[in-house]
Amino acid sequence: MNVNYDPLISSVQNDKVKQWASLLDKKYRDRTGQFLIEGVHLVLEALKGSVGVMAIIYDAERGIPAELATVREERQAAGTNDAEWVQASRAVMAKCTGTDTPPPVFAVVTKLSADTKTLFTGNCLVVVLDGVRDPGNAGTIIRSADAVGADAVILGKGSVDLYNPKTVRSTMGSLFHLPIIEADLLALLPQAKAHGIKLIGTSLQAQHTCYGYDWTQPTWLLMGSESEGLSRDVREQVDESVIIPMVGQAESLNVAMAATVLLYESLRQREYNNL
Incomplete structure (x- = not known):
């Protein structure tokens, strides 16, 4: 697995970044049916479940967290790795998570459904x-x-x-x-x-x-x-x-x-x- 092939986004003015950051606002979460999850644990839990993970964005300087790299390889081998993987600058990570100390990874996930x-x-x-x-x-x-x-x-x-x-x-x-x-x-x-x-x-x-x-x-x-x-x-x-x-x-x-x-x-x- 060569993560260098993952696209790198460094500008906070990028259209995808603006779209991801908008999900911090309830109005846009309701409009798109998507929301953000932050941190290795939450992303792992989403990947283990039946949740629709649309994109996984990780800090380019830190690289993919080891736990996620393992899961990614397993999903690729099984043909179930349908999420988009993106490298991002620290500024992009901060803008999309709204925190002073951004996590190493966040993901865009579809809202849950229940009967x-x-x-x-x-x-x-x-x-x-x-x-x-x-x-x-x-x-x-x-x-x-x-x-x-x-x-x-x-x-x-x-x-x-x-x-x-x-x-x-x-x-x-x-x-x-x-x-x-x-x-x-x-x-x-x-x-x-x-x-x-x-x-x-x-x-x-x-x-x-x-x-x-x-x-x-x-x-x-x-x-x-x-x-x-x-x-x-x-x-x-x-x-x-x-x-x-x-x-x-x-x-x-x-x-x-x-x-x-x-x-x-x-x-x-x-x-x-x-x-």
Whole structure:
């Protein structure tokens, strides 16, 4: 494999560079159906999955990271290396990633697609975000959902854009491992109820702790915004609210920590209750 054959782009005024950099803006992500991922780990995760990787751009001074070079050779041998590989100057890398210290590689990827029918099947566990606006919190919840084997994550209106670069980074690749759907909750929640799925929220006024709820039944876990919790319309759909007990002096847990506690209680009941 001779990477010298990869085209080199050094000018930030190049049309391709302008197109890539535009994907830092949600408007252009929505218009093109593409988004950016940064760093070796995320690019590797995308290449391992069924994601459409359109182009892989790496720092010409550093060369292709060793892990990616190996995967590239394997994909070439298998005839599946359909992504465009491009060398770029440090200035181009910085412009397209919006960071002071640009990563060694980034990629242009097509937006994910997921079938909403999977949300209602079997003994499902789905995490629903209602107005969660912080990219770090949303990304952490997606990672936790992935870690416990949840079936999907739903981002309701008012939540952070899944394809915001900060959100993408904070998922650490978990967005490629489970269905993540952006949807109107007021349309989806009644459908869940019609399928016999319990809608569970959290409340400081709840009468039962999260350890008393039966997480082995089909459940959608509803988590609200960092400052206001669940919106009124969504709260009215909740079948039961639980509270996470706290015996120390902390006033509360942030939404990502709370979701993680609840998801791991679900995992304990579903997989480890008889140990």
